[in-house]
Amino acid sequence: MRIGELSKETGVPPRMLRYYEEQGLITPQRLDNGYRDYGDYLVDRVNKIRGLVDSGIPSRIIIDILPCLDKPQTIVVRDADPELRDTLVKERDRMSQKIDFLVQNRDAITQYIEALDAAMSDARVAEAS
DNA sequence: CTTCTAACA
């Protein structure tokens, strides 16, 4: 598929899809006319990349994590970089923190929705009488 | 009409 379709499928603007490529996150094939040609499997990959990017993980780290996203998790570590490990641990902890934050907000919203429903229910009763 | 690159705001 071409960039427009992948953009619709993933919700990632074409501008960013080209940027991902520039960062080495994805390497689409090229058509005879020079247009980028994305395989269907890239839809899933782009969504995962976006998830990582949205989590605030720098692209250089994402490039290293990308292999872990592929189904066969045959992760072969050639260079055990202690600095990278440290960075990833920090990023993972930030993610956990963000998740906890989201869970709290979700619960708060859920409670508010329940209060809304109750209020609407009361209003309906009042209007009926 | 869609995409490409490069560059500006």
Added chain:
DNA sequence: TGTTAGAA
């Protein structure tokens, strides 16, 4: 990141 230019 959005947008715009001219070209394919």
